Amino acid sequence: MPHAAALTALGTVLGDRLSRSKPDLEAHGTSETHFAMTPPDAVAYPETTEEVAQIIRVCAEHGLPVVGWGAGTSLEGHALAVRGGVCVDFSRMNRVLEVREADMLARVQPGLTREGLNKELRATGLFFPVDPGADASIGGMAATRASGTTAVRYGTMRDNVCALEVVLADGRIIRTGSAAPKSSAGYDLTGLMVGSEGTLGLITELTLKLHGQPEAIVAATCAFETIEAAVGSVTETIQMGLPMARIEFVDAATVEAVNAYSKADFPARPHLMVEFHGTPAGVAEQAERFGEIVSDHGATGFAWADRPEDRTRLWQMRHSAYWAILAARPGTTAIVTDVCVPISALAEAVAETQADIAAAPIPAPILGHVGDGNFHAILLMDPGDPAERAASEELSRRMAERALRLGGTVTGEHGIGMGKLGYMAAEHGAGWDVMGAVKQALDPQGLLNPGKMLRQD
Amino acid sequence: MPHAAALTALGTVLGDRLSRSKPDLEAHGTSETHFAMTPPDAVAYPETTEEVAQIIRVCAEHGLPVVGWGAGTSLEGHALAVRGGVCVDFSRMNRVLEVREADMLARVQPGLTREGLNKELRATGLFFPVDPGADASIGGMAATRASGTTAVRYGTMRDNVCALEVVLADGRIIRTGSAAPKSSAGYDLTGLMVGSEGTLGLITELTLKLHGQPEAIVAATCAFETIEAAVGSVTETIQMGLPMARIEFVDAATVEAVNAYSKADFPARPHLMVEFHGTPAGVAEQAERFGEIVSDHGATGFAWADRPEDRTRLWQMRHSAYWAILAARPGTTAIVTDVCVPISALAEAVAETQADIAAAPIPAPILGHVGDGNFHAILLMDPGDPAERAASEELSRRMAERALRLGGTVTGEHGIGMGKLGYMAAEHGAGWDVMGAVKQALDPQGLLNPGKMLRQD
Numbered sequence: 001m002p003h004a005a006a007l008t009a010l011g012t013v014l015g016d017r018l019s020r021s022k023p024d025l026e027a028h029g030t031s032e033t034h035f036a037m038t039p040p041d042a043v044a045y046p047e048t049t050e051e052v053a054q055i056i057r058v059c060a061e062h063g064l065p066v067v068g069w070g071a072g073t074s075l076e077g078h079a080l081a082v083r084g085g086v087c088v089d090f091s092r093m094n095r096v097l098e099v100r101e102a103d104m105l106a107r108v109q110p111g112l113t114r115e116g117l118n119k120e121l122r123a124t125g126l127f128f129p130v131d132p133g134a135d136a137s138i139g140g141m142a143a144t145r146a147s148g149t150t151a152v153r154y155g156t157m158r159d160n161v162c163a164l165e166v167v168l169a170d171g172r173i174i175r176t177g178s179a180a181p182k183s184s185a186g187y188d189l190t191g192l193m194v195g196s197e198g199t200l201g202l203i204t205e206l207t208l209k210l211h212g213q214p215e216a217i218v219a220a221t222c223a224f225e226t227i228e229a230a231v232g233s234v235t236e237t238i239q240m241g242l243p244m245a246r247i248e249f250v251d252a253a254t255v256e257a258v259n260a261y262s263k264a265d266f267p268a269r270p271h272l273m274v275e276f277h278g279t280p281a282g283v284a285e286q287a288e289r290f291g292e293i294v295s296d297h298g299a300t301g302f303a304w305a306d307r308p309e310d311r312t313r314l315w316q317m318r319h320s321a322y323w324a325i326l327a328a329r330p331g332t333t334a335i336v337t338d339v340c341v342p343i344s345a346l347a348e349a350v351a352e353t354q355a356d357i358a359a360a361p362i363p364a365p366i367l368g369h370v371g372d373g374n375f376h377a378i379l380l381m382d383p384g385d386p387a388e389r390a391a392s393e394e395l396s397r398r399m400a401e402r403a404l405r406l407g408g409t410v411t412g413e414h415g416i417g418m419g420k421l422g423y424m425a426a427e428h429g430a431g432w433d434v435m436g437a438v439k440q441a442l443d444p445q446g447l448l449n450p451g452k453m454l455r456q457d
Numbered sequence: 458m459p460h461a462a463a464l465t466a467l468g469t470v471l472g473d474r475l476s477r478s479k480p481d482l483e484a485h486g487t488s489e490t491h492f493a494m495t496p497p498d499a500v501a502y503p504e505t506t507e508e509v510a511q512i513i514r515v516c517a518e519h520g521l522p523v524v525g526w527g528a529g530t531s532l533e534g535h536a537l538a539v540r541g542g543v544c545v546d547f548s549r550m551n552r553v554l555e556v557r558e559a560d561m562l563a564r565v566q567p568g569l570t571r572e573g574l575n576k577e578l579r580a581t582g583l584f585f586p587v588d589p590g591a592d593a594s595i596g597g598m599a600a601t602r603a604s605g606t607t608a609v610r611y612g613t614m615r616d617n618v619c620a621l622e623v624v625l626a627d628g629r630i631i632r633t634g635s636a637a638p639k640s641s642a643g644y645d646l647t648g649l650m651v652g653s654e655g656t657l658g659l660i661t662e663l664t665l666k667l668h669g670q671p672e673a674i675v676a677a678t679c680a681f682e683t684i685e686a687a688v689g690s691v692t693e694t695i696q697m698g699l700p701m702a703r704i705e706f707v708d709a710a711t712v713e714a715v716n717a718y719s720k721a722d723f724p725a726r727p728h729l730m731v732e733f734h735g736t737p738a739g740v741a742e743q744a745e746r747f748g749e750i751v752s753d754h755g756a757t758g759f760a761w762a763d764r765p766e767d768r769t770r771l772w773q774m775r776h777s778a779y780w781a782i783l784a785a786r787p788g789t790t791a792i793v794t795d796v797c798v799p800i801s802a803l804a805e806a807v808a809e810t811q812a813d814i815a816a817a818p819i820p821a822p823i824l825g826h827v828g829d830g831n832f833h834a835i836l837l838m839d840p841g842d843p844a845e846r847a848a849s850e851e852l853s854r855r856m857a858e859r860a861l862r863l864g865g866t867v868t869g870e871h872g873i874g875m876g877k878l879g880y881m882a883a884e885h886g887a888g889w890d891v892m893g894a895v896k897q898a899l900d901p902q903g904l905l906n907p908g909k910m911l912r913q914d
Contacts, residue, residue, distance in 0.1 A: 102692055102801035145641040156639050159616065174888040179799040181829045182613050183866035184602040184652055185884055186873055186910055187892045191615070191648035195641055212698035235559055241669035282739050342636040344559035372638045409640035416643055427642050431631040434899065435644045441898035442891065453643055
């Protein structure tokens with residue numbers, strides 16, 4: 001048995017919170033997307049930071065890889081133990097440790113999910129805005145630098161994590177950042193850890209920025225003749241300085257999928273969905289100005305809603321889109337692409353992607369957080385059909401290369417993991433080697449989440 | 458002569474743009490504050506990134522330190538060549554390379570100052586908001602993670618630098634980040650370089666986030682009976698979600714200095730100055746709500762202004778404060794402290810600091826960016842008087858230790874340099890060693906800005 005001594009030592013630390021049951025290993029060897037199952041050697045369920053440090057020390061002593069696990073919602077295989085080792089499942093470290101209302105901060109454990117946090121915050125008048133769609137764990141969201149629909153207003157995890165507790169590859173526990181709103185005291189280790197995908201340390205505690213629940217919310221939706229008109233409206237709205245809380249784009253194929261899935265009858269054309277947060281007078285003014293902008297771009301069917309139930313109806317198209325798209329072609333596997341480009345290149349990037357899709361043998365509806373220049377094509381392929389798999393890979397590759405050519409990035413919010421490893425050299429050049437040097441300095445044995453993000457020997 | 462071969466080689470690269478004149482060396486050996494003069498061995502004036510890389514390669518070959526120089530406005534001795542070597546003065550790399558209006562981005566060289574940038578942006582309807590007071594260079598502002606009066610609304614340099622070109626310690630040139638609004642592609646090297654104070658590389662190009670010039674601006678000022686009432690108003694305004702563009706605090710001692718300096722007659726009490734940016738209706742609503750909040754906290758003399766000339770008059774107190782304070786005690790040297798604490802601890806931190814100052818033999822007016830929990834006491838000491846110097850150092854030490862005890866940081870925006878080196882262990886614990894490991898990985902010879910920020914051997 002491999003690593004028997006290490007696993008025995010871990011069993012001494014964790015008792016029955018070290019699992020080697022086949023279903024457990026398989027559950028932690030499975031991702032949400034197209035990566036092959038790769039079960040870890042064991043799953044650890046620590047309850048304290050000190051236990052995480054003990055796990056890492058034992059693994060370091062025996063040369064056993066360590067991979068963090070939050071809610072398992074990563075789309076790029078981040079949490080798969082592809083070199084074996086111990087999967088550290090944070091589900092028993094899922095508490096809100098402190099809510100500092102006056103400072104608008106919450107101190108939480110990494111296994112807490114974002115919906116779990118917002119449920120606990122409900123009575124405070126505060127909320128945590130980052131919304132990647134899935135009910136991901138806060139630790140996983142920080143590790144992948146997640147964002148989602150609200151980033152255009154509230155920022156990404158980069159902007160909403162103030163401080164961390166991290167266990168390093170040698171078992172040392174460090175605290176980065178503070179509860180002060182800003183600091184110029186040394187390297188930004190919080191920022192270095194956010195987005196490091198568990199390759200520099202395991203996050204065991206996070207201090208998050210909270211925001212006031214908006215007094216008033218107005219949502220609006222409208223249809224456009226062309227993608228260019230929709231994207232042009234977004235660009236103009238941003239330049240006007242209208243503070244959108246969300247601005248989402250769906251293409252005609254997505255609308256058709258939603259209509260079929262939800263028995264709705266939205267016109268099968270590109271749509272924008274927008275939301276404003278603020279005072280009643282403020283959001284009314286913003287909605288009115290937005291209406292003027294989209295009218296100039298030929299929008300039709302402009303509808304707006306401020307009551308919660310009407311907003312829910314309006315947002316139904318966006319919220320059900322992913323499931324509607326999957327249901328549009330049963331039996332297929334989705335590859336979810338995730339490019340992000342400068343706003344000025346967004347219309348071109350979407351139009352060229354649509355042309356590629358039109359020429360491909362698979363459907364691939366497009367939707368995205370267009371206020372950030374970020375969009376996804378959901379590639380619906382039959383995994384058993386080599387031609388469809390090849391076409392998907394080709395579409396995905398062309399999207400990534402296009403994003404780089406247009407000055408953007410191969411991943412706006414899903415991260416590198418294994419899925420985007422092949423583009424790191426093209427995106428970062430010598431900067432990728434700098435990342436490798438930082439990794440080597442902090443994890444010389446290469447124990448933390450090996451096989452991900454960094455150059456593989 | 459030390460390093461003769463290196464200086465000869467640099468002369469070959471730079472011709473008469475390598476200076477060894479005494480006035481030039483002394484000008485680049487002098488800081489704005491209390492640090493002793495330490496002239497470098499030479500001052501280099503590169504005009505291109507490739508020249509910066511050549512300078513660094515020559516220095517690396519000969520073991521000569523390299524220190525960047527922007528506008529020389531650092532308050533913590535960042536740009537002083539305390540171990541000798543070459544001062545790289547970026548004044549000839551001061552151009553706006555590109556303004557991308559649709560993307561609201563500007564690509565600039567590091568020697569450009571923030572006022573120079575805003576002058577060039579005037580016709581575009583866009584502006585760069587980070588305002589540390591001094592007309593600092595953009596490269597220096599990035600290197601020290603500067604902020605200032607507008608950070609409460611627009612963020613610090615951490616939030617407003619999207620991408621960098623950096624020359625590393627071995628002369629390699631890397632590009633970090635992109636023009637896309639966000640990315641999850643690997644370690645955040647941009648964030649690692651911002652605030653690294655020239656110890657990891659020299660920044661040779663920056664891509665900055667721009668913002669729309671506000672359609673309407675309203676400024677307001679008012680006086681309070683107590684610091685607690687002023688700070689309580691700030692906390693409540695933040696929690697209401699009112700989007701302040703600036704919110705500045707000055708204490709009674711600062712008001713008295715301004716009155717004497719500007720022949721004004723503001724009541725000698727704590728004041729807040731606030732500014733709102735937005736639509737005419739939006740800022741009017743915000744000013745009204747702010748007025749209600751401060752009235753509840755007993756504010757008097759509430760005055761607001763929306764015309765530029767009236768705003769200028771209203772802000773006169775804040776803008777002239779630093780000079781007024783220096784003029785209040787001619788012949789003294791200022792030590793400018795820079796603590797930042799959680800908002801909930803701000804009133805306590807300011808009150809305790811005032812009590813310390815009241816018991817000290819020197820005056821030290823307080824002012825600050827209270828929306829960020831950041832404030833400065835300007836310690837006015839006679840540098841020739843050992844008792845005053847000791848009292849200043851004691852006040853400064855007590856402020857820093859108090860900030861840490863209250864969960865804050867020893868520097869909100871001025872950086873570490875040499876002045877705050879003594880607090881790094883207390884603020885970061887083992888995290889300071891992590892910074893050292895990153896430094897060692899990227900600059901193993903320790904050539905880049907030695908003597909600053911990191912543990913000194």
